[in-house]
Amino acid sequence: MPNPTAAMLVIGDEILSGRTQDTNTNHLANALTAQGIDLREVRVVPDEQPAIANALNDLRARFDHVFTSGGIGPTHDDITADAVAAAFGVPVGVRDDARAAMQAFYDTIGGKLTPSRLRMARIPQGATLIDNEISGAPGFTIGNVHVMAGVPSVFKAMVAGLLPTLAGGAPVQSRSLRVERGESEIAEELAALAADFPDLSIGSYPFRQEGIFGTNIVVRGQDGARVDKAFARLSDLFAENRA
Amino acid sequence: MPNPTAAMLVIGDEILSGRTQDTNTNHLANALTAQGIDLREVRVVPDEQPAIANALNDLRARFDHVFTSGGIGPTHDDITADAVAAAFGVPVGVRDDARAAMQAFYDTIGGKLTPSRLRMARIPQGATLIDNEISGAPGFTIGNVHVMAGVPSVFKAMVAGLLPTLAGGAPVQSRSLRVERGESEIAEELAALAADFPDLSIGSYPFRQEGIFGTNIVVRGQDGARVDKAFARLSDLFAENRA
Numbered sequence: 001m002p003n004p005t006a007a008m009l010v011i012g013d014e015i016l017s018g019r020t021q022d023t024n025t026n027h028l029a030n031a032l033t034a035q036g037i038d039l040r041e042v043r044v045v046p047d048e049q050p051a052i053a054n055a056l057n058d059l060r061a062r063f064d065h066v067f068t069s070g071g072i073g074p075t076h077d078d079i080t081a082d083a084v085a086a087a088f089g090v091p092v093g094v095r096d097d098a099r100a101a102m103q104a105f106y107d108t109i110g111g112k113l114t115p116s117r118l119r120m121a122r123i124p125q126g127a128t129l130i131d132n133e134i135s136g137a138p139g140f141t142i143g144n145v146h147v148m149a150g151v152p153s154v155f156k157a158m159v160a161g162l163l164p165t166l167a168g169g170a171p172v173q174s175r176s177l178r179v180e181r182g183e184s185e186i187a188e189e190l191a192a193l194a195a196d197f198p199d200l201s202i203g204s205y206p207f208r209q210e211g212i213f214g215t216n217i218v219v220r221g222q223d224g225a226r227v228d229k230a231f232a233r234l235s236d237l238f239a240e241n242r243a
Numbered sequence: 244m245p246n247p248t249a250a251m252l253v254i255g256d257e258i259l260s261g262r263t264q265d266t267n268t269n270h271l272a273n274a275l276t277a278q279g280i281d282l283r284e285v286r287v288v289p290d291e292q293p294a295i296a297n298a299l300n301d302l303r304a305r306f307d308h309v310f311t312s313g314g315i316g317p318t319h320d321d322i323t324a325d326a327v328a329a330a331f332g333v334p335v336g337v338r339d340d341a342r343a344a345m346q347a348f349y350d351t352i353g354g355k356l357t358p359s360r361l362r363m364a365r366i367p368q369g370a371t372l373i374d375n376e377i378s379g380a381p382g383f384t385i386g387n388v389h390v391m392a393g394v395p396s397v398f399k400a401m402v403a404g405l406l407p408t409l410a411g412g413a414p415v416q417s418r419s420l421r422v423e424r425g426e427s428e429i430a431e432e433l434a435a436l437a438a439d440f441p442d443l444s445i446g447s448y449p450f451r452q453e454g455i456f457g458t459n460i461v462v463r464g465q466d467g468a469r470v471d472k473a474f475a476r477l478s479d480l481f482a483e484n485r486a
Contacts, residue, residue, distance in 0.1 A: 013446055016282045017415070018272030019461065020448070022265075025287070029261030039259045041294075042287035044268075047446075051284075074427035075447045076434040116430035135449075151449055172260070184317035187359035191319040203256055203290075204318045205263070206394055218262065 003038045003169030003222070004064040009055055010044040011070035011080055012150055024069040024155045031159055036169030036222075037065065047071055052083035060087075060145050065166065067159075070150030072137065074116040081140075084147055085124035095123045098138050105136030130158050170222040175231040179241040182206065182213040189237055190217065197230045199223065246281045246412030246465070247307040252298055253287040254313035254323055255393055267312040267398045274402055279412030279465075280308065290314055295326035303330075303388055308409065310402075313393030315380065317359040324383075327390055328367035338366045341381050348379030373401050413465040418474040422484040425449065425456040432480055433460065440473045442466065 008028055014020040025042050032039045040063060045051040052071070059066045071080030085092035098121035099113070106113050120137035123129065130139035130146065132154060139148040139158045148158040179186065183206040194202045200221035207214050217234060221227045251271055257263040268285050275282045283306060288294040295314070302309045314323030328335035341364035342356070349356050363380035366372065373382035373389065375397060382391040382401045391401040422429065426449040437445045443464035450457050460481075462473045 010285075013444060014448060014461070015268075016272060016285070017417075017463065018269055018274075018276050018282075019417075021269045025258075026261055026264045029259060031261075033261050039261075040289060042253075042259070042285070044285035046283060073447070073449060074430040076430070076437050077444075077446055114427060117427040119430070120427070153451070174260075174262075184357060184360040184363070187317040187319070187362070194319050201256060201320075203320055204316070205257060206316060208396070218257070220260065 001169070003036050004167065005038050005040050006032055006065040006067060007041040007043070007059040007063045008039060009052075009059060009066055009068045010042065010150075011047060011052055011068060011083075012044065013047050013077075015044050015070075016046055022069075023152055024150065027152070027156055028067055028069075028159060031163055033172055035163055035166070036171040037166065038169070047077050047079060049079055049083040049086060052080060053087040056084065056087040056145060060143060064144060066145045068145065068147045069155055072120065072139065072147060072149055074119050074137075078119075080147060081122050081124060084142060084145065088124060088126075088142055088145075090125040090142075092122055092124045094118055094121045098123050098129060098140075101129060101131070101138050102136050105132075109136075131161050133157055133161075172220050172222060173224040173227045174218060174220040175227055176216055176218040177231070177234055177238065178214060178216050179238045180212055180214045181238070181241045183215045186215060186217075186238070193230065193233060193237070196233075197221075197226065200226060200230055202230065244412070246279050247410065248281050248283050249275055249308040249310060250284040250286070250302040250306045251282060252295075252302060252309060252311045253285065253393075254290060254295055254311060254326075255287065256290050256320075258287050258313075259289055265312075266395055267393065270395070270399055271310055271312075271402060274406055276415055278406055278409070279414040280409065281412070290320050290322060292322055292326040292329060295323065296330040299327065299330040299388060303386060307387060309388045311388065311390045312398055315363065315382065315390060315392055317362050317380075321362075323390060324365050324367060327385060327388065331367060331369075331385055331388075333368040333385075335365050335367045337361055337364045341366045341372060341383075344372060344374070344381050345379045348375075352379075374404050376400055376404075415463050415465060416467040416470045417461060417463040418470055419459055419461040420474070420477055420481065421457060421459050422481045423455055423457045424481070424484045426458045429458060429460075429481070436473065436476060436480070439476075440464075440469065443469060443473055445473070 127140035127142035134154045203218045205216045370383035370385035446461045448459040
């Protein structure tokens with residue numbers, strides 16, 4: 001059975017302006033790979049409702065899961081909940097369970113559930129909440145869409161809570177070999193190897209370090225025995241060039 | 244006149260698997276912002292021809308420029324040139340000007356233009372070349388699509404060569420204020436400020452550092468005087484909370 005598929009939708013002007021380097025995608029990608037869910041596409045869109053809703057509707061139709069990051073804070077530019085509700089055609093408003101979760105959080109830290117904070121309890125109808133033990137405001141799942149915070153520490157906590165509830169597939173096995181030969185010098189051997197192992201993905205990633213041109217070769221696949229077999233051939237091929 | 248718009252298309256299984264953290268997008272985003280070209284969308288797709296061609300055709304129809312990164316190396320998994328040619332419906336093959344550029348590069352460094360390397364001289368019909376002073380193999384521009392390497396040092400060199408040839412707009416001015424108050428505490432003041440300056444983008448980015456909850460507030464816009472005016476009000480508002 002093929003692995004479940006996923007897309008990531010990053011919502012944030014700050015990524016598109018270059019002000020912030022996105023790291024949530026890389027974190028999610030590694031977590032999904034470990035669980036056997038294939039991340040197939042990533043998009044970054046601005047904090048604008050039509051852009052978010054259009055991207056979401058395209059992605060949720062094409063993949064088993066869509067994970068979003070960003071735009072669920074307390075300020076005027078946090079419009080993800082509204083955009084998701086618009087994409088699903090459902091109403092959005094402060095929900096009792098979200099309000100209760102936030103009240104409990106602020107009671108614990110000794111803070112107040114102000115009107116601005118209460119804005120973060122606005123949840124589209126039909127969604128279930130994703131806990132936020134870091135800063136209180138919940139994420140949510142609606143249909144196959146999982147809406148999470150953009151702040152990396154909160155995003156990570158939400159991913160950690162959410163992923164165990166999703167069915168995974170066969171985790172991808174991967175082995176990599178670092179060889180001190182340029183990518184173009186070994187291209188033919190790699191193509192031949194790839195042709196012999198059509199069930200595996202064999203990638204090559206050139207690097208230059210301290211004046212040395214080299215290549216990281218990565219063999220990936222769901223069948224560990226096949227990965228090991230291809231890796232053994234690879235190791236023999238480049239026995240003299242390993243770094 | 245509105246600024247030119249742009250999208251970035253990152254081609255790479257290694258980004259989607261989590262093995263590699265993409266940094267090319269952030270580099271391009273900053274370079275475009277400085278030149279007054281608005282980056283409006285980013286996509287990451289796997290090394291597969293239909294995924295690349297479909298994303299490319301969608302993006303090039305919607306934005307003034309599309310910049311791609313990755314998949315133009317010498318190995319079997321480098322299929323970007325073919326996918327771009329397919330998207331434009333033009334043939335692709337080794338071109339004399341690309342071969343000459345690569346021959347000149349290898350003559351300089353004392354290397355050979357092997358068959359694998361020559362694969363990197365395959366350029367879609369009608370494209371113009373983008374120089375690569377780092378590793379020889381050229382990128383190319385076809386229509387409004389600029390195809391560049393994935394290796395960050397090469398990508399940066401190509402961006403540096405390409406961008407001065409593109410018409411820019413009004414560079415975005417930006418000023419930011421770091422305040423030691425949580426985002427939800429200042430949400431109402433920020434919303435009021437944003438309502439008074441509808442021509443500006445006022446973003447807020449929460450942080451937690453050494454136990455302190457704070458917010459970076461970023462004011463952005465094309466009119467420097469308006470940015471300064473909003474920033475002055477912001478500074479007055481939070482005079483006691485500046486960090």
